Amino acid sequence: MAKKQFKAESKRLLELMINSIYTHKEIFLRELISNASDAMDKLYFKSMTENIGLSRGDFEIFIEADGESRTLTITDNGIGMTKDELEANLGVIAKSGTNEFRKQVGDGVPDVPSEEDEMSVIGQFGVGFYSAFMVANKVEVRSKFYGSDEAFLWTSSGADGYTIEACEKENHGSEIKLYIKENPASDDENHEDYEEFLLEYKVRSIVKKYSDYIRYPIKMESLQRKKKEDSEEFEEVKEIQTLNSMVPIWKKNKSELKDENYNELYKSKFHDFVDPIAHIHSKTEGTATYNALIFIPKKPPYDFYTKEYEKGLQLYTNGVMIMEKCGDLLPDYFSFARGLVDSEDLSLNISREMLQHDRQLKIIAKSIERSIKNELKKMLSNEREKYEEFWKEFGAQIKFGIYNTYGQAKDGLQDLLMFYSSSEEKNTTLEEYVVRMKEDQKSIYFASGESITRINALPQVEAVKDKGFEILYLTDNVDEFCLQMLVEYNEKNFMSVQSADLDLETEDEKAEIKQKNTDNKQLFELMREALADKVQDVRFSQKLKTLPVCVSGAGALSVEMEKILSQMPGDKKAKADKILEINANHAICDKLQFLYDNDKEMLKTYAEILYSQAMLIEGINLENPAEFVGQIAELMTR
Ligand code: ADP
Ligand code: MG
Secondary structure (H helix, E strand, O other): OOOEOOOHHHHHHHHHHHOOOOOOOOHHHHHHHHHHHHHHHHHHHHHHHHOOOOOHHHOOEEEEEEOOOOEEEEEEOOOOOOHHHHHHHHOOOOOOOHHHHHHHHOOOOOOOOOHHHHHHHHHHHOOOHHHHHHOEEEEEEEEEOOOOOOEEEEEEOOOOOEEEEEEOOOOOEEEEEEEEOOOOOOOOOOOOOOHHHHOHHHHHHHHHHHHOOOOOOEEEEEEEEEEOOOOOOEEEEEEEEEOOOOOOHHHOOHHHOOHHHHHHHHHHHOOOOOOOOEEEEEEEOOOOOEEEEEEEOOOOOOOOOOOOOOOOEEEEEOOEEEEEEEHHHOOHHHOOOEEEEEEOOOOOOOOHHHHHOOHHHHHHHHHHHHHHHHHHHHHHHHOHHHHHHHHHHHHHHHHHHHHHOOOOOHHHHHHHOOEEEOOOOOEEOHHHHHHHOOOOOOEEEEEEOOOHHHHHOOHHHHHHHHOOOOEEEEOOOOHHHHHHHHOEEOOEEEEEOOEOOOOOOOHHHHHHHHHHHHHOHHHHHHHHHHOOOOOOEEEEEOOOOOOOEEEEEOOOOOHHHHHHHHOOOOOOOOOOOEEEEEEOOOOHHHHHHHHHHHOHHHHHHHHHHHHHHHHHHHOOOOOOHHHHHHHHHHHHOO
16 A cells, blocks of 8 residues: 655654654643544534434543553544545644644754754644654554444554555544554663553543543543452452543632642643643623633743734533634733633524624623733732733733723723833832822823833933933833823823923923023024924923933824834834924034024034934934935034
C-alpha cells in the first residue's frame, strides 16, 4: 500500500512531537480523551437534533493498557470518521489552532524559529492528536463513521507518512492504539519514562488530573485485591471502574474546589501553558439561570492582536456545548477573557443569528460583564501587584474600550485606568490622583509623549511640576483619545500641560504677558506669516524656563494626537491647531527684535528654525530635516 506523505507543516509538527522537548508528555492522554469527548458530543448533538434516540448514558470512553503488546488504546463510541475525514483530519494539521501553527512556524524550515519558540507556540494552540507521537512510535486509528458500514484503519509511525486501508470494526466510533516507546537505557534518574503510561495507577492519575470533568464516563479495567467470600484469603479480581467524576467543575460548589482545579481546567480547555491570573466562578439563578466560569489569562494569546482573534465564551446548555465561541457574551474591551457559560434556558438548536437577539443571553452577558469588572476592581484594591501585571498586558484594551464606545462604557471602566504619575513615580488611578489634588487645583494635568523620559524633558512639564502639581504621563497611543472620551473624572476636567489653554499664571503675570504680546504684535505677525501653514499664532509665554520655545495645541486635537494619527494609514491627516510660544525671558527675544528692525528676511528664517526646534522637543519628525540642518549650518558658518 502506498504511503502518503504528511503536509509539510504537519510533518514539522510531528517531528517536533517525536523529538519532543516538551516536559508534560502526559498531556497526550488529555488530548485524545478530549477528541473522544468531542466526537461523542457531535453524535449526541446529532441524536438530539435528529431524534436518533441515543441518550447520554449510551456513550463512554474506554482505556485499555496492555503491558505485553506495550499498547495503550483509547476507544470511544462517538461519531467516528469516514475515510475522507481520516485523511483530512489526521493527514494535515486540520483543526483549531493547529492550522495557525503553520503561519507562525513557517512550512518546515528547520532552524527558524528556535525549537523552544516552536514548543511555546504549540502550547498556545493545544497540541492535539499529534501529541500521541510524544509517547508512541506507532499509532493506529480504527474508525467507523456513525451510520456507515465501512471502517478504516489509519496507521503512522511518524514523520515518514501514513497509510489508510479498510478494516473490520463492529461499532461506530474510533479506537486509537498507541505503541508506547521503550524507555531509553539510562541510569539517569531524570530519564524519560514512557512505560509508566502502561500502568493503571498512572493512567488513572492523569485522567483525574486533566479530564475529570469530561461528561462521559472514562472507564478502565482495574485489578482489585479482594477477600474471597467466606475466607481470609485474597484474590485478584478484574473490575471495570469509571475514573472520572463527570461533574463539570462549573457545576460543583465553590467550596469543593481549589485554585488548582480551576487552573487545570483552564489550561486543558483553553490551551494555555500558564495559570490564569484570576478566575470567576458564578452561579446565578433568577432572571437568567446559568453557571459561568471566566478566566483572565496572564498573557494574551499569540494571535490576540491580529484580525484572526475571535473573542467569545464557550456556550453550553445543560452540559452540551452548543457554541465554541459566543462573541455576544463579551464586550470588546474584555475580549481577553476566556471561559464558558452553561445555561438551562437556551435551546440546543439556537443559531448564531437567533442568539444575537436572545433576551436571556443579553442578560447573561450583562451580568458577566459586571462580574469581570468587579473581579478587576477587587484585584486592584487587594492585589495591586497582580493588577499591575494585568494592566501591563491588557490595559490598552480597557482604554480602547472607553474610546471605542465614545465614553458610553466609562462608568465601570474609568476606575480601572492607571497612568504613570509624576509625583508617585509609579502607576496611579484617577481616584488616587483626585485624592491628592491640591486645594487650588482645577484640573487633572496630563502630558503625552513616547516615554516617561521624553515627557520629563518637556519644558511645560517642568513648569507645572514647579507649581507643585502632579502630572499623569500618557505614553500609550490610545491614552489621550481615551481621556478625551472621559471628558472629566469626578467633576474634574483633564488639562494637557501641552495645551495653549493651560493657565497657571497669576493675574499679574497674565497682565504682564498680555502687555508684552501687544508690544510685539507686528513682530509676531511677521513670524506668523512665515509659518502661515504651520501655526495659528505666535506669542510670548511664561511656561518656559530655560528653553527658547515650545509648541502648544489650541484645539480639541492635540499636537500629540496629530502625531499618532500621522502614523496611521491613509493620506488625509487631521492637523492640530498649534501655537508657537516664545520664552519672554530668553535672550532670543532681543535677537528677534533686532532682526525685526534690521533684517526681516532673516527673521522669517529664525521663525522657521524656532518652529522646527519646538517640534523636535515634542518628538515630532520634521517634514524637511535637510532644510532645518541647512538653516542651522548657515548660522554656524556666518
Ligand atoms: P482538534 O481537536 O483541536 O480539532 P486534533 O489534532 O486533536 O485537533 O484532532 C484533529 C481532528 O481529528 C479533530 O478535529 C477531529 O475531527 C478528528 N478526530 C480526532 N480524534 C477523533 C476521534 N476520536 N473521533 C472522531 N474524530 C476525531
Ligand atoms: Mg483535539
